[in-house]
Amino acid sequence: MGCEGHRAQGLPSLQSLHLMTVTASATASSSPPLALRAQGLSKAYTLHSHPWRRLRHLLWRGHAATEHSFWALREVSFALPRGEVLGVVGRNGAGKSTLLQLLCGTLQPSAGTLEVRGRVAALLELGAGFNPDFSGRENVFMNAAILGIGPELVRERFEDIVAFAGLQAFIDQPVRTYSSGMYMRLAFAVATAFEPDILIIDEALSVGDGAFARKSFDRIMALKERGATILFCSHSMFHIEAICTQALWLEAGRVQLLDEPQRVTRAYQAALDGNNGAVVSAAPAPAMAAATAAAMPETASDSTMVTGQARLLQVRCTQPDGGVQVPLLQSGLDTLALQVDFVADPLLPAPAVGVVIETAQHQTVFSTSTALDGVVLQRNAAGSGQAQLQLPALPLMTGSYWLSVFLTCERTLHVYDHATHCLRFEVCHSGPHQGLVFLPRRWNQQTVPVVPVSAANGARA
């Protein structure tokens, strides 16, 4: 991989071509070279009653104007310098997908301008250009041709692509015989094989499952380190904060906030939580749950799910009495002791274990991981290990809480396995204190001498 940057750059695709008209003027003015710039970007979906009318509208623009327009995106502006990572957050239907599609070029903006400098790899609809009746080999060439890459370069990289996808034995079989995982692997390998300048990613920073998920995650990170610009949508506030340099919050198609990631996630989280009590009292919407679960993307919330080369074996809440009921802990007295058994391929770097505590209303109370706390987990030769977490004198207040456990890469970014809401525990405290946690506190008291009024001003300094 990556020997001849020259030729890859000499092959502009659609995406790189449509901005050449503006490159000259823009690069002179702005100091950091921009990879993406949107100005007043808007997209309206026109709801025509009849296809004939739509046709007429297209042929004679302006006449029927916009009869029933739905604005999926309105006046979105941002500039993303090369090499930066922009995270996009927002509720379902806020216009995230529309924005991504505009950036990929599969949708045309209704208004505003968009400059895309460089070749885009969209990891949105992987394998969409594949023809099921053709072999993997033919589809690689076809897909590359769609990306605007000539056959010579594809031939040069072909072995790498196939090896990365792990499909050496099947590359001449029709793609329709592939499993969905194989399909995805090949599509990802092709999409990222030609050193894209800009990556457009929806939701997860990895593709596929098991060992490949880790491999694809590493490739995305490698591209990022080599200077690729990334724009990605996520419900995971954790990811946004961990890897983004900017974050954009979309609300009903408009930019609610464009700022540094921490500020955006905080404001967004606050807005979600504000809604939480009102709307989500009984059954939380899945998107909301995913957003507040904070730690990781969820593919399924089956706690016994096992994925690939590193997995959780068992998560236990060790109780002194060994009971099977929901643990009941005395606030400020009892210790919440958690024991997580896992196994990870010894060839992988030591994984990290992350723990998230949520309220019954899916509000995150606390999250941490071994990596964040600077603990490197030990494993035996077979790769098995155990992490124990103790939260002594648990400072939570009365209520029901959920525990989620994640097994992640050493940077707590890529999730190997997860057990979402795998354990529930109850806490009770005595006394009329209200809230979520007991904060460490100290009251000091001092007798205040009576000071004459005239001396008050002087004493202030």
Added chain:
Amino acid sequence: MSPRPDPARLGTAALHWPTLLRSRWALLRQLLVREVLGRYRGSWLGLGWTLLTPLLMLLIYAFVFGVVLPARWPAVPGVAELGLLGFALTLFAGLIVFNLFAEVLGRAPTLITSQPNYVKKVVFPLALLPLAALGAALFHALVSFGVLLAVLGLLGLWHWQALLLPLLLAPMLLALAGLAWLLAALGVFVRDTAQFMGMVTTALLFMSPIFYPLSALPPAMQPWLLLNPLTLPVEAVRAALIWGTPLPWGALGWYTLVAAAVAVLGWTFFARTRPGFADGV
């Protein structure tokens, strides 16, 4: 700040157009290979069908129009002596041209609608799809022409005009490209187009001088039949390959002008409606 050019317009990216053209050409070539190989993929005879289908149809038509309902053909020396075989070859020449035309017209309306992924999910120069379909149809026609020329050669029926075949087909290909773009775009918005074209091609088969020579019609009707876009190419190809008679250059000149206009019109329609495909597919 210039608005983002429409990717469907091949010519807009004025800079780097040689690169663009080269990458488009590479893609078109792949699409073409896919069209040609893909059709019979998995079938036992494979590409053999390209040969077999027209030959079988020829046999049927030769029986019906040569034996059951014989048409009045001019007795051209060299062909008349061959009897039914001569008639079959005459028929074949016309049928190849018709099949080329009908294949493109029949497939065009569903070309875009059958590829929703190319419309919605990847950035794809959709204008290439009609061209690839045209190329595949042309490939099939060329295979058939090869067979025809081989048989004619074996029979010693060789005219120098046969070398002009590409020149005779070119105007019709130009018109076909325009029609293919037009129908492909129209098919997205008006789904009935596909059904309608099925009817049109059947009508064209009998309204073209394929089973009968143009001269067999009453003189008053002959100019009307010339409005059929197939009439001139069929007559010209037959004159060049089978009869060795003079070619209607004047008429072909006019035909080329009209064909160019059709191509421009079809292209414009396609480019104009392209932004709406995503909503229609």
